[in-house]
Amino acid sequence: MAEADGNGGLNRWSLEGMTALVTGGTKGLGHAVVEELAELGATVHTCSRNEAELNKCIHEWEIKGFKVSGSVCDASSRAEREKLMSNVSSLFNGKLNILINNVGTNVMKPTLEYNEEDFSFLMATNFESAYHLSQLAHPLLKTSGAASIVFMSSVAGVVSVEIGSIYAVTKGAMNQLAKNLACEWARDNIRANSVAPWAIKTPLAEPYLSDEKFSEEVRFRTPMGRAGEPKEVSSLVAFLCMPAASYITGQTICVDGGYTVNGFFFPRT
Ligand SMILES: NC(=O)c1ccc[n+]([C@@H]2O[C@H](COP(=O)([O-])OP(=O)(O)OC[C@H]3O[C@@H](n4cnc5c(N)ncnc54)[C@H](OP(=O)(O)O)[C@@H]3O)[C@@H](O)[C@H]2O)c1
Numbered sequence: 561m562a563e564a565d566g567n568g569g570l571n572r573w574s575l576e577g578m579t580a581l582v583t584g585g586t587k588g589l590g591h592a593v594v595e596e597l598a599e600l601g602a603t604v605h606t607c608s609r610n611e612a613e614l615n616k617c618i619h620e621w622e623i624k625g626f627k628v629s630g631s632v633c634d635a636s637s638r639a640e641r642e643k644l645m646s647n648v649s650s651l652f653n654g655k656l657n658i659l660i661n662n663v664g665t666n667v668m669k670p671t672l673e674y675n676e677e678d679f680s681f682l683m684a685t686n687f688e689s690a691y692h693l694s695q696l697a698h699p700l701l702k703t704s705g706a707a708s709i710v711f712m713s714s715v716a717g718v719v720s721v722e723i724g725s726i727y728a729v730t731k732g733a734m735n736q737l738a739k740n741l742a743c744e745w746a747r748d749n750i751r752a753n754s755v756a757p758w759a760i761k762t763p764l765a766e767p768y769l770s771d772e773k774f775s776e777e778v779r780f781r782t783p784m785g786r787a788g789e790p791k792e793v794s795s796l797v798a799f800l801c802m803p804a805a806s807y808i809t810g811q812t813i814c815v816d817g818g819y820t821v822n823g824f825f826f827p828r829t
Pocket of ligand 1: 583584585586587588589590607608609610613633634635636662663664665685712713714715756757758759760761762763764765
C-alpha cells in the first residue's frame with residue numbers, strides 16, 4: 561500500500577535529499593524544471609543532444625550553486641536511453657525519486673500530408689522515449705521508496721488544437737499512460753501525473769508565437785490573454801514531486817491560462 565508521507569518525514573514543501581532525472585533540460589520548459597527542482601533541493605541529472613549547450617548550462621548551474629549533472633543523449637534512441645538510465649543509476653546509487661519526461665517536439669502539418677518518417681520521428685521522440693524511460697526507471701523509482709513521474713504533455717492531448725494530429729496523439733497517449741502507471745505502480749509508491757501546458761514562451765514555441773496571427777489567436781482565445789512563462793509550468797511540476805502532493809496521482813493538469821475551460825470566445829478589449 562502507498563503510505564501517507566512516504567517520503568520518510570522529509571519537509572512536505574521541499575525536494576531536499578531527492579534525486580531527479582529531467583529529459584531535455586537545456587532549453588525551455590526542461591530548463592525551467594531543472595532550475596525549479598534544484599532550487600528546491602533536489603540533485604538533478606539532465607540530458608540533451610547538444611554537448612556544448614549542455615556543458616554551458618551545467619557550468620551556469622554550478623555557479624548558481626545547483627547540484628546538476630548531464631549526459632548527451634538522444635532520447636529518441638533506445639540504446640541511448642538505456643545508457644542514460646545506466647548513468648543515472650550509477651550516479652544516484654540505484655535510487656531515483658523523480659522522473660520528468662519532458663523531451664518533445666513537433667512537425668506541424670495537416671493530417672493528409674504526414675508521411676511515415678514524420679510519424680516514426682514524433683512517436684519515438686515524444687511518446688516512446690517517455691514510455692521506455694519510465695520502464696527503465698521503474699526499479700530505481702521503486703528502490704527510492706517515494707517516487708513521482710511527471711509527463712510533459714500538452715493541452716493538444718486534451719482538446720483538439722490545430723498544431724498537428726501526430727503531436728496531439730503522442731500527448732493524449734502520455735495522459736493515458738500517466739493514469740495506467742498511477743494504478744499499476746501505486747503499490748511501489750510511485751505516483752504518475754501529466755502536466756498539460758498551452759502556449760509557453762520557449763524556443764520550440766517561438767516560431768508560432770512570433771507569428772502575429774497565431775499570437776493574436778492566443779491572446780483572443782486564452783482567458784488570461786497571454787502566453788505562459790516556463791516558470792509558470794515548472795512550479796506545478798515541482799509541486800507534483802513533493803511529499804505535499806502525496807495523494808495526487810493519475811491526473812492530467814492543464815497549465816493554460818484557462819484555455820481549455822473557455823467554451824465561449826469573447827474578444828478581449
Ligand atoms: N512550449 C510550449 O508552448 C509547449 C506547450 C505544451 C507542451 N510543451 C511540451 O513541453 C516539452 C518541452 O518543450 P519546450 O517548448 O521546452 O521545447 P524546446 O524549447 O525545444 O526545448 C526542448 C529541450 O529538449 C531537448 N531535446 C529535444 N529533443 C531531444 C531529444 N531527442 N533527445 C534529448 N533531448 C532533446 C532540447 O535540447 P537539444 O535540442 O540540444 O537536444 C531542449 O533542451 C515538450 O514535450 C513539448 O511538447 C511545450
